[in-house]
Amino acid sequence: MDKQIKRSSYDTFNAKSYLKKNYPVGPDGMPTSHEDWLQWLLNNLKDTFAGGKLSGERLLDVGTGPAIHNLISAARFFPNITCAEYCQENRKELEKWVRGEEDAFDWDPFIKYVCGLEGQSDWEARKVALRDAIQHVVFCDVREENPLGALNGGPYDVVSSIFTLCAVAMDKTDFDGIVSHVSHLVKPGGMLILVFDLEATHVSDGTVSRPHVFLEASDIRRAVRNSGFTDVNDDVCLVKSNEGLQWDGTGYIYLTARKCSE
Numbered sequence: 001m002d003k004q005i006k007r008s009s010y011d012t013f014n015a016k017s018y019l020k021k022n023y024p025v026g027p028d029g030m031p032t033s034h035e036d037w038l039q040w041l042l043n044n045l046k047d048t049f050a051g052g053k054l055s056g057e058r059l060l061d062v063g064t065g066p067a068i069h070n071l072i073s074a075a076r077f078f079p080n081i082t083c084a085e086y087c088q089e090n091r092k093e094l095e096k097w098v099r100g101e102e103d104a105f106d107w108d109p110f111i112k113y114v115c116g117l118e119g120q121s122d123w124e125a126r127k128v129a130l131r132d133a134i135q136h137v138v139f140c141d142v143r144e145e146n147p148l149g150a151l152n153g154g155p156y157d158v159v160s161s162i163f164t165l166c167a168v169a170m171d172k173t174d175f176d177g178i179v180s181h182v183s184h185l186v187k188p189g190g191m192l193i194l195v196f197d198l199e200a201t202h203v204s205d206g207t208v209s210r211p212h213v214f215l216e217a218s219d220i221r222r223a224v225r226n227s228g229f230t231d232v233n234d235d236v237c238l239v240k241s242n243e244g245l246q247w248d249g250t251g252y253i254y255l256t257a258r259k260c261s262e
């Protein structure tokens with residue numbers, strides 16, 4: 001039986017077990033996921049970056065966790081990527097992969113998969129390019145008004161945050177504040193890419209259960225607009241069944257928005 005714990009469990013996040021649970025690979029060597037949510041996400045990222053239609057060089061990913069798959073399409077066009085993450089263990093796991101250490105998580109199947117989506121064949125070159133593009137792995141805390149603290153080197157052309165802001169927020173008011181903190185990191189005219197769980201009340205790792213802020217798509221669109229964004233577009237992926245999942249959400253939302261010019 002799960003026991004309820006406080007949200008501060010991120011202080012003791014287990015990177016290896018998170019990766020094993022969330023990013024499995026099937027017998028065919030391809031990434032697998034419940035009702036193809038991962039394929040849905042990677043396809044949306046591919047479409048957002050396709051053809052270099054987002055301008056700029058600097059991209060910040062907020063709450064990267066120990067995982068680089070969300071950056072594969074971005075790195076083709078953004079040569080200067082900063083991964084900002086709260087947990088030291090996750091930052092270490094990211095750095096291991098960037099340095100090509102032996103016990104780093106194997107992201108090759110995910111790079112191959114994204115290259116397949118993009119019609120690119122040289123996945124090994126893309127791996128090298130992604131490693132080169134990840135120039136900084138830094139601490140951040142989205143609960144702070146300035147999430148990067150002293151490391152803030154000015155706003156970014158693109159800021160992405162995948163499954164993080166909803167995982168940190170305590171309630172809708174807190175969520176609005178967190179979206180606002182992250183919005184300050186985007187340049188005027190720059191792009192925000194956000195992914196959230198929809199309508200979840202709890203999430204579990206099989207041992208402990210954490211409460212999750214209940215967010216409808218309308219709450220998310222409103223928070224983003226109120227933080228100074230326009231051109232808000234989204235794609236919702238509804239799950240048909242939660243069976244076998246340690247999570248009670250109804251689906252996921254992938255949202256892009258452009259920061260209004262000052």
Ligand SMILES: C[S@@+](CC[C@H](N)C(=O)[O-])C[C@H]1O[C@@H](n2cnc3c(N)ncnc32)[C@H](O)[C@@H]1O
Nearest residue numbers: 010063064065067086087140141142162163164
């Ligand atoms: C559900 S994970 C998502 C990780 C990754 N983006 C992915 O798609 O697998 C949520 C992440 O938020 C990070 N996090 C927790 N508290 C945070 C905070 N206050 N500020 C920034 N990130 C935080 C956690 O360490 C964790 O890596």
